[in-house]
Each structure stands twice: as C-alpha cells, then as structure tokens.
Amino acid sequence: MKALQKIQSRFVPMPMENIDTDQIIPARFLKATTRDGFGKNLFRDWRYENNDETKPKADFPLNQSQYSGEILVAGKNFGCGSSREHAAWSLLDYGFNAVVSSFFADIFKNNALNNGVLPVTVSDAFLQKIFEQGNDATISIDIAAQTITIDATGNQESFELNPYKKTCLLNGYDDIDFLLSKRDTIAQFEMNLK
Amino acid sequence: MGKTLFDKIWDKHVVEKIQDGPSVLYIDTHFIHEVTSPQAFKGIENRGVELFRPKQTIATADHNVPTLNQHLPIKDELSRMQVEQLINNCQKHGVELYGLGHPYQGIVHVIGPELGITQPGTTIVCGDSHTSTHGAFGAIAFGIGTSEVEMVFASQCVLQTKPKTMRININGELQKGVVSKDIILYIIAQISASGATGYFVEYAGTTIKALSMEARMTICNMSIEMGARGGMIAPDETTFNYIRGRAFAPKTAVWEEHKQAWKKLYSDADAKFDAEIHINAADIQPMITYGTNPGLGIAINGNIPVVENITDEGEQRNIEKALQYMGLKSGASLIGIPVQHVFIGSCTNSRIEDLREVAALVKGKKKHDQIKVMIVPGSQQVAKQVHAEGLDRIFAEAGFQIRQAGCSACLGMNEDKIPAGEYCISTSNRNFEGRQGAGARTLLASPLTAAAAAITGVVTDVREMM
Ligand code: SF4
Numbered sequence: 001m002k003a004l005q006k007i008q009s010r011f012v013p014m015p016m017e018n019i020d021t022d023q024i025i026p027a028r029f030l031k032a033t034t035r036d037g038f039g040k041n042l043f044r045d046w047r048y049e050n051n052d053e054t055k056p057k058a059d060f061p062l063n064q065s066q067y068s069g070e071i072l073v074a075g076k077n078f079g080c081g082s083s084r085e086h087a088a089w090s091l092l093d094y095g096f097n098a099v100v101s102s103f104f105a106d107i108f109k110n111n112a113l114n115n116g117v118l119p120v121t122v123s124d125a126f127l128q129k130i131f132e133q134g135n136d137a138t139i140s141i142d143i144a145a146q147t148i149t150i151d152a153t154g155n156q157e158s159f160e161l162n163p164y165k166k167t168c169l170l171n172g173y174d175d176i177d178f179l180l181s182k183r184d185t186i187a188q189f190e191m192n193l194k
Numbered sequence: 195m196g197k198t199l200f201d202k203i204w205d206k207h208v209v210e211k212i213q214d215g216p217s218v219l220y221i222d223t224h225f226i227h228e229v230t231s232p233q234a235f236k237g238i239e240n241r242g243v244e245l246f247r248p249k250q251t252i253a254t255a256d257h258n259v260p261t262l263n264q265h266l267p268i269k270d271e272l273s274r275m276q277v278e279q280l281i282n283n284c285q286k287h288g289v290e291l292y293g294l295g296h297p298y299q300g301i302v303h304v305i306g307p308e309l310g311i312t313q314p315g316t317t318i319v320c321g322d323s324h325t326s327t328h329g330a331f332g333a334i335a336f337g338i339g340t341s342e343v344e345m346v347f348a349s350q351c352v353l354q355t356k357p358k359t360m361r362i363n364i365n366g367e368l369q370k371g372v373v374s375k376d377i378i379l380y381i382i383a384q385i386s387a388s389g390a391t392g393y394f395v396e397y398a399g400t401t402i403k404a405l406s407m408e409a410r411m412t413i414c415n416m417s418i419e420m421g422a423r424g425g426m427i428a429p430d431e432t433t434f435n436y437i438r439g440r441a442f443a444p445k446t447a448v449w450e451e452h453k454q455a456w457k458k459l460y461s462d463a464d465a466k467f468d469a470e471i472h473i474n475a476a477d478i479q480p481m482i483t484y485g486t487n488p489g490l491g492i493a494i495n496g497n498i499p500v501v502e503n504i505t506d507e508g509e510q511r512n513i514e515k516a517l518q519y520m521g522l523k524s525g526a527s528l529i530g531i532p533v534q535h536v537f538i539g540s541c542t543n544s545r546i547e548d549l550r551e552v553a554a555l556v557k558g559k560k561k562h563d564q565i566k567v568m569i570v571p572g573s574q575q576v577a578k579q580v581h582a583e584g585l586d587r588i589f590a591e592a593g594f595q596i597r598q599a600g601c602s603a604c605l606g607m608n609e610d611k612i613p614a615g616e617y618c619i620s621t622s623n624r625n626f627e628g629r630q631g632a633g634a635r636t637l638l639a640s641p642l643t644a645a646a647a648a649i650t651g652v653v654t655d656v657r658e659m660m
Contacts, residue, residue: 018387023627033232084229164212179348179353182210186349190220
C-alpha cells in the first residue's frame with residue numbers, strides 16, 4: 001500500500017444517499033481474479049445508457065467535464081450493502097484517494113482503509129457546504145492533522161481516524177505484515193483457547 | 195457488571211488489543227467462495243507464505259455458478275475461470291472445497307449450518323456480508339473484505355475494532371401469515387437501512403425463542419441490511435437439537451461437554467447494551483418493500499409513504515428516486531400490482547422449511563400464466579430433501595421451475611437475471627437498483643407472500659389465501 005499524507009484536489013459531487021456497493025461496482029463485474037481494471041466499471045449502470053460505453057449519461061457527475069479530482073463527495077450511508085472489496089478497488093483504480101460523506105457503512109470503511117482510500121466522515125452541515133461550492137473549488141485533507149478544509153472559504157472540520165490506521169496510512173504499512181509477525185503469539189493463544 | 199453474549203465470545207477470542215487501535219481477533223471458522231477469495235490467495239502467494247491454518251477454512255462455489263446443468267462445463271468463460279481458480283487454489287493450499295458436483299455444495303451460509311460446522315460460541319468470518327446468518331447459533335459471525343480474507347489466511351486472525359452492542363427484543367405471538375422474514379423486514383423498515391451501523395445486534399424475546407433455527411437464520415441474515423456488523427441469538431435447546439447429529443457436529447462422546455459449555459452463552463441479566471429496542475410481535479404484518487433499499491418496506495396492506503409528507507429533504511429525494519426506478523406511485527398500495535417473476539431462493543430463504551411453507555400454500559394450485567417462478571434450493575442437501583419429501587412434484591404441478599443450488603437471481607452474477615423494467619417478488623435480501631439484473635425491479639418479501647403472488651400474478655395479501 002502506498003503512503004498517503006495529504007490530498008489537495010477538486011472533487012466530484014454525488015449528493016445521493018445510501019449509495020450501495022452494487023451501484024459502485026455491479027456484481028457482473030466481480031468475475032475478475034485480480035485487483036486491477038475495475039475503474040472503468042465504477043458506477044457502471046449510472047454512468048452509461050443501457051450498459052453501452054459509447055453512451056455516457058450526460059447528467060452523471062463522472063461524465064461531466066466540470067467535475068474532476070481525487071476526492072468523491074457523497075450523501076450519507078455511502079458504501080452500504082455487500083462486503084465486496086471490489087468497491088474500494090474500483091474507486092482507487094478510477095483515481096479516487098478519498099471519499100467524503102456524513103456517514104459510511106462499516107465494511108466499506110474497513111475495505112477502503114485497507115486499500116489506502118481514505119473515508120472522511122464530516123457533519124451534515126459541512127457536507128452541505130461542500131456541495132454548495134463551485135466546480136473548481138478544492139478541498140484539502142491533512143491526514144496527520146486529521147483535518148478537512150474547503151480551501152476557498154477556509155471552513156475546516158476535523159475527522160476521526162483510528163490512530164493505528166492513521167499510522168498505517170501515513171507510512172503505507174500493511175496489516176498483513178503486522179499479523180504475520182504475530183504468528184508465534186497466535187499459536188500460543190490457540191493452545192489456551194482449546 | 196454482567197456481560198453480554200457478544201462480550202463473552204469476543205473477550206475469549208482477543209489475542210491482543212493494539213494500543214489505540216483494533217484488536218487482533220482469533221477466527222475459529224473461515225468460509226470462502228469463488229468471488230472474494232482469488233485476490234487473497236494471490237496476495238498470500240506474492241508474500242511467499244503458506245496459509246497459517248488451512249484446515250479452518252472451508253470453501254464452496256455459489257455466487258457465480260449456473261443453476262441449470264451444473265454437470266456441464268460453465269459456459270461463461272470468466273465465471274468458469276473464477277470457479278476453476280478456486281479449485282486450483284484450494285488444492286494448492288490444502289483447503290477443503292465443496293465445489294460443483296459435491297453433495298455438500300451450496301450457498302455458503304446455508305451449508306455451514308446444515309453441516310454442523312457453524313457452532314455456538316465461535317468466531318466465524320467470510321468474504322460475504324451475509325455471514326451474519328451464522329449468528330443465529332450464538333456465534334460472532336460477520337462479513338469481511340478480501341484484504342481481511344488474506345489476513346485470515348496469513349494468521350487466522352483479523353484486526354477488528356469492537357463494535358457497540360444493541361439488543362432488539364421481540365415479544366408476543368405472531369399473527370397468522372407472518373413469518374420470520376416479515377419480522378426482520380419490519381425491524382429494518384422501523385430503524386432504516388443504516389439504523390444499526392456500528393452495532394452488533396442480539397435478537398431476544400419470546401418471539402425469537404419460539405422460532406425454529408431456520409427462521410432465526412433468516413433474521414440474523416438480514417442484520418447487515420440495517421447496517422449492523424452482525425446479528426446473534428443466544429443458543430438454546432432448539433439450537434442444540436438442530437446441530438446434533440450433523441456431519442461436523444461434536445460426536446456423541448463429547449456432545450454433553452460441548453452442550454454444557456454452550457449453555458453458558460447468554461447475556462447476563464445485568465448486562466448493559468449500548469442501545470435497546472422493543473418490538474411487539476402482534477404489530478407485525480406480512481411485509482413487502484417498495485423501494486431500492488431494504489429499509490423501504492411497508493405492511494402488505496399499507497400504502498407507500500406520501501413523498502410530500504416526508505420532512506427530511508434527503509429522505510424525500512431518496513424515496514422519489516426509488517419510486518421512479520421502481521415505477522411506483524407515492525401514497526399508493528402495492529396490492530394488485532402485476533408481477534412478472536417470483537424468485538424463491540438466496541441465503542435468506544432457500545432452506546427446507548421455506549420450501550415446505552411454499553409447497554403447503556401452493557399444493558394443488560397452478561401459477562398464474564403471466565408469471566415465471568424460479569425455486570432455487572440453497573444447497574444440494576436441501577434439493578435432495580425437496581425431492582425426498584415430494585415437494586418437487588407439488589412445484590412441478592404448480593408450474594414452478596426448480597433449479598440447482600447457488601446464489602442465482604439474488605445478485606444476478608450468472609445468467610439468472612430479471613429483465614429491465616420487470617417486477618420480481620424475491621425472497622432474497624437486497625432490492626438495490628440492478629441487483630437482480632440491470633433495470634430489474636425487486637420487491638422483497640417472505641416465501642409465503644412470494645408464493646401467493648406466483649398463484650395470483652399480482653401482489654397479494656397471503657392471509658386471504660390461508
Ligand atoms: S444468496 Fe445472495 S446474499 Fe446470499 S451469499 Fe449469495 S449473493 Fe450473497
């Protein structure tokens with residue numbers, strides 16, 4: 001996983017609530033056996049008319065040239081539904097490094113963090129403020145300071161981030177290396193569990 | 195202070211707590227399937243390590259398998275490659291696989307319990323959100339992502355932050371025609387699709403105690419649809435009787451010992467929950483959803499909310515959008531709406547009791563001409579039982595199609611899909627846009643309500659047929 005310290009970028013607004021993982025990446029694209037290439041199918045059925053790549057839906061934010069950037073800003077309860085980590089892979093592969101919402105589904109949040117996509121939970125009011133910004137407004141996210149700022153207005157909020165996960169993100173550390181280093185302790189634990 | 199059932203099991207499985215971080219949680223049983231495991235196997239191989247405890251992982255192929263002609267090679271190339279990769283990975287890494295053609299094959303959350311692998315007091319994970327199903331046995335069971343599958347491969351542990359606990363108490367007797375699916379659809383409609391996010395739920399009360407194991411599984415299965423990390427029910431004699439004698443249940447010599455230990459698995463009388471909800475069983479009617487998340491449900495004889503009356507602006511937009519997708523009207527009743535498909539299956543409602551209920555209702559009747567009915571048993575063993583009990587004849591006479599075990603039209607990964615714009619009453623657990631196929635319109639309901647529509651061709655209050 002690559003280290004992530006600061007993100008400053010424009011954003012793509014998707015004010016809908018309850019965006020579920022079946023919308024982020026529909027099940028029919030889960031047949032792959034690697035982690036790559038999911039970005040082109042991100043939000044597939046909202047993005048194209050009749051599943052046809054030559055017919056982008058004009059009113060969908062990913063197809064609107066006025067929006068771009070590494071940050072997706074979405075309505076509350078983002079990522080509900082299935083545990084498919086493909087949702088996080090799709091966002092990352094498309095080029096999003098952070099998702100901002102007022103509420104995230106649990107499994108999605110874990111999956112995102114495990115792949116270096118930062119879920120930033122903000123208040124409803126702050127989320128509203130972001131949506132009110134113009135197309136070329138930028139947002140800054142500082143992971144060490146745990147703050148998110150709307151650059152034009154200076155509005156700032158701090159967000160929660162588990163200290164362990166924060167260390168992982170800042171340094172690009174990996175949970176699996178950590179757990180591999182614990183194998184002896186775990187074997188010992190097993191003896192007492194029985 | 196006393197402990198909750200959740201705390202008792204959790205505390206016993208914490209290897210260590212990382213300071214200011216998650217806990218290293220030991221996993222007793224790990225289920226895998228073809229869709230969320232290949233990248234995890236690859237990850238482990240790239241690191242050059244072996245699976246730490248391969249005997250504690252059990253695999254099956256379910257999400258992406260055809261439900262007709264399972265003896266033939268899978269036609270879709272990508273699906274075939276994914277299933278073949280599971281076979282190779284399991285062979286290479288010493289994981290037991292109940293794949294296509296095996297008498298134990300089936301939906302992962304159906305086979306675990308029916309084989310007696312799912313046991314009280316254990317921790318169970320699977321790269322699938324409906325792992326919560328196994329909580330019906332008094333286990334901590336929850337869905338994980340593929341990185342976490344890799345963690346279990348590497349260490350038989352996952353890193354987890356301890357969730358908050360919620361108890362949902364349901365007391366009293368259920369009305370006629372109301373089954374466990376209605377209970378859980380009712381709860382989700384009450385507290386919304388995100389109402390239990392951050393919580394692990396325990397279901398308790400006299401109504402729950404009176405339910406069979408299969409009915410309890412239906413409830414725990416859908417815990418995730420209100421955002422909960424998982425759901426669980428304290429084990430009792432119903433649980434023990436269900437497990438006893440199953441293929442992987444504790445053998446006779448050690449049975450009593452296990453049972454005595456399991457009997458201690460309950461929330462102490464003075465245990466504190468972070469949230470508590472009380473529900474009167476008599477208030478629950480047969481339920482149906484009208485929208486595109488499982489929280490948008492109503493009593494079958496009720497009306498869709500009037501959009502203008504919803505005060506929360508975001509909620510109003512949501513429901514408007516959902517109704518547009520579903521082709522339904524604000525304030526209208528669903529009764530009488532023509533339905534083109536009935537899907538009876540999925541890890542929520544594809545067990546033998548579900549199919550018995552359906553058979554009892556449709557016996558001697560025929561399906562409506564305009565409707566296609568698909569029955570997909572949850573496992574090979576359920577299919578065998580359907581046959582042994584002669585339910586297949588009842589279904590055939592009714593004009594229902596019986597298919598082979600798998601997830602099928604629950605998620606539309608294989609060819610079992612609902613065409614765009616058509617309505618399907620489904621016994622599965624998700625009504626998201628496109629879940630059953632691009633443009634498909636899903637109405638979630640109980641097997642009874644689904645069966646009633648199969649006969650009449652329209653959304654029907656099953657109580658009128660009983
Ligand atoms: S039946 Fe549906 S919900 Fe259950 S495991 Fe399969 S795809 Fe998931």
